[in-house]
Amino acid sequence: MWQRIIALAIKEFQALLRDPKSRFVIAGSPLIQLLVFSFAATFDLSNIPIAIYNQDGGQAAQALVARFEGSGHFKNVANIRRESDIARVIDAQKALMVLTIGPRFEADLRTNQPATVQLIIDGRNSNTAAIALSYANTLIADFNTHWQTSHQLRAPPSVIKTRAWFNPNLESRWFIVPGIVAILMLVVVMVVTALSVAREREQGTFDQLLVTPLRPVEILIGKAIPGFAIGLLEGSIIIFLAVNAFAVPFEGHLLTLYIGMGLFLLSAIGIGLMISALATTLQQAVLGVFLFLVPAIILSGFATPIANMPPFVQDLTLINPMRYFMIILRGIFLEGSSFQSLQNQFWPLALIGLVTLATARWLFRHRMN
């Protein structure tokens, strides 16, 4: 039995590596994606275009404007003279934010009354807006503290001093790159496993395979081995690059990480083979992969926290292997999580792997009829 499975696995590797196109899909595209995603996918904003409507023009107002301009986060793109211009710059997306300083700003400050400034922000991209707003709040809070101390006013009773653990500078790359490991591994494994049977069906070689003494379960194992090996290799390369090229800290143990990777690969292969068993043509398989990949990534906590999702969707993420692997990756990379602390991620992954592989095997047998 093992001789036949090995023969099939060798053939699968040969088929993948001898074809220049699939060679590129396996080797070239994940590296390109890693580079593009790592540089492009960041939550950090810089040079946010801001327009300033300074009705005051006094020293204090100038100081506040200077704080915005000098922060590095904002870039003054327009000085507005009329109220009606506010809508114009926001609508045209010339500025993301308009800072309005009222005519009584400095007078209020000097008479120790609350001085208000207005921030109008383009909320079309709510994520960006929220981040820009928090930058602006920080700047204004700094301005307040500075004004208070330099004018011998009473300082606020308590001051928040923030320390971010695990990611002291809150660099979003540290958060995103471990997630990319999961995404790229998933994509490659899906492509290798889900499309292989469909391609054979289309070329007519699948029948040829079925008339050999290879049993369905042997075909399944033979098809799973290349997916597992390539997924593991690809994952290792990306992790190496994450640590060495992107300077993401690696605090945990490699062994723990590889246990997680192995379990994740099993569940991904199970899903890939299920798609394989159901699809009769390559096109159907591609569609199947697509239908799975998009929700799997969105509902994984890669970009948006699962805790923010409605309860029903949160329950749905429990069957998504990506969800657990995301936690494992970030835990091991940034926190140095131990095997024990990740137990509750490992067992659901193992369960999903078991169920999907068993289902794939069942579908395989029954689709043949």
Add this chain to the structure above:
Amino acid sequence: MTSHLVENDTDAIAIQGLHKSFGKAPHATQAVNNVSLHVPMGTVIGLIGPDGAGKTTLMRLMAGLLTPDAGSVQVLGVNVQKDPLTVQASIGYMPQHFGLYEDLTVQENLTLYADLQGVPFAQRPDRYQQLLTMTGLGAFTDRLAGRLSGGMKQKLGLACTLVRPPRLLLLDEPTVGVDPVSRRELWAIVYQLVKEDGMTVLLSTAYLDEAEHCDQVILLHEGQILGQDTPAAFTQHLAGRVFGAKRAQGLRRHLQAELKQHPHILDAVIDGDWVRVLLTEQASPPALPDGVWQPLPPRFEDAFVLMLHGQRTAQTPPALAPITPPHSEPTAHARPSEVIAVHALTRRFGAFIAVNTVSFSVQRGEIFGLLGANGAGKSTTFRMLCGLLPASSGALSVAGVDLFTAAAKARARIGYMAQKYALYEVLSVMQNLKFFARAYGLKGEHLSRRLAWALAEFDLGHYRDTNSGLLPLGFKQRLAMACALMHEPDILFLDEPTSGVDPIERRAFWGRINRLADQGVTIMITTHFMDEAEYCDRLVIMSQGRILAAGTPAAIRAQAQTEAAPNPSMEDAFIALITEPTQPMGAIA
């Protein structure tokens, strides 16, 4: 043979020095290589050659769908490269897989093509009527195109192509996979178009016997023109060189193999009760103890084979070394002689009955043929026998078991060669052989012995590191057969193994099959070439899921014997059987 036609204004097509290649060097293939030809107006021209000869490429160049690398194409006096739209507006082109919309009815398909071709509304009713009468589809206007038979689909495709009457009609293999009755009907339509409407028709075909239906034949091989002439002119010089041999005792295929060895015999094939031989020039038939010779009229295939022989004198098929004996020869007599038994086998797909209560049995060492057009149910029957598809009802056993439910080990006794040669195209010849051998559990010294055997027997050594997808069609066929034989099966299943390969490869193929059968391998084969039925020991002819006739080739031919046609061919017999439906056959011995 060169064209004796002179270029003039009455040429429908004039081609000069045409070249077209595909792919990048060094893997580039010359699909059309220095082709020059003239097609006179108002004739039926056959473009004849095996798959890969360049027929489709040449047609697409004529229709302005491809740009030539060099040379010029004039169609109806217009330069195709300069003005493809004018040409396309005045010709009709029916590609091999005509774009019928299967979810539309016959009438809706016609209307769609009339819309696409911009046929004026006023002309439509008359034109539809004319086309439907001509194609005999008048009664089926409301039927979905997807539910028509293969022959009816081709006729509907033709009707759609003709919806705006063209002056030149290009038909790319309109008769492939179509049953003989529909083939004859298609030819009748073609003649009618030429005679009554003065159309010029250029059609390509891989069936050599169709050459005789054409006014002129252009013979294409590996991108080059071997000749252009009337069919009679091709065979003229063969008069007195074609004979039939018959012996009272023994199998025809043994006589054929024997005669093939003779130095004065260029070609020997089974033709009805006779073994047809083509002699070298000036030779007379060799002495044949207890046999008789009879002169036969030469036919087009003889001429083609002769030309191909001239082309590849260097590379003759390998000598007749004995093909591997089946591994358990000594115990053969202990096994039951009935190897395949099928009783009331039925397969339904929804409401459609693909195979309807079919029964037959195959003895050990027999070559058993399953004949019929596309959609007759032969592939479905075949897949059930191989265990790829469960039966809806009925019983079947192959080597004593139903392969669909039997243990995987039982499958090791059969070899299977799929339609279209299912090979891993990006794997090399050697990798394909190794994979299939290992999948059947071959290893060590046994494996290397079989690999060496396959390379030698099928003459694949030269290609051992070539990707199987890049092989010429004939070698793909050889490799597929080698893969199916690596584990020395007792039973060999061959699904349309010869479709598209050239006549020489077909002969080499049948030589191997005959030797395997002599060694006790049981062979089950499907084909839509009626002449190949003659190689079978016994066969069944299927149509619409039922068995129309069963028995030896001679017995089936005898069923169609009439006073008017005392010596019907297998094709005549098929047509007679299908047009005069008798009671479908039940079980046969």
